[in-house]
Amino acid sequence: MSNTFVENYEILSDEEIVSLINGGSIELLQVIIDRYLPKILFFVKKNCSESEMEDAVQEATYALYSAVKNFDGKRSSFNTFALLCIKRSVYSGIKHGSRAKDIPNELLAPMDGLEIPDCNSPEKIFFDRESYKSLENSIKLELSGLEYSVLQLFLSGKKYIEIARELNISEKSVNNALIRIRKKLKSS
Incomplete structure (x- = not known):
């Protein structure tokens, strides 16, 4: 997803973006996450201990995803x-987390030697985004304008016929473009 792709959607309301996500533009979920992450962090910091924060942020982000999927806009x-x-997700996590403290020690398994990967550190997120941008730029340089447009539409889940209509080309041209794209990306 290019930065300009996301930037074009920054002017839309949350409701419009949610509607687009539920219509198949799942890549726009990042726009919603970016908008709500400061609110999530503020709420979690206000209500959770440091040891609960990482889990609470993860639960809250999942709750945001569920909100996107379940929002109907009626009420x-x-x-x-x-x-x-x-808020309900965080409160529920706090409630369940406090219950876990009541588990007798003899029922707990030792965690010595257990490696916990640092999957979503801010540094990893930053470097992943930079790697993605670099990959996207090299793909843009490798492909023609038409091929890049076909690839973007194909990756967004559009069918050959939809791509053909949107770009005003034949389905055969879409198929040929995808074949060329595969060859170019395999060779690079």
């Missing part, structure tokens, strides 16, 4: 609905 704004889902 409230997406912001109100999403924040309610996030």
Whole structure:
């Protein structure tokens, strides 16, 4: 997903973006996450201990995803609905987390030697985004304008006939472009 692709959607309301996501533009989920992450972090820091924060942020982000999938727009704004889902998720996690403290020690397994990967550190997220941008730029340089447009539409889940209509070309041209794209990307 290119930065300009995301930037074009920055002007849309949350409800419009949620509608697009539920219509198949799942890549726009990152726009919603970027908008709500500061709210999630603020709420989690306010309500959780340091040891619970990472899990709470993960649960709250999942609650945001669920809010996107379940929002119908009939009773409230997406912001109100999403924040309610996030708060309930965090409170539920706190409630369940406090129950875990009551487990007798003899039932707990030792964690010595257990490696916990640092999957979502800010540094990893930053470097992953940079790697993605670099890969995307090299793909742009390798492909023609038409091929790149076909690839973007194909990766967004469009069918050959939809791509053909949108780009005003034949389905055969779409197929040929995808064949060329595969060859070029395999050789690079």
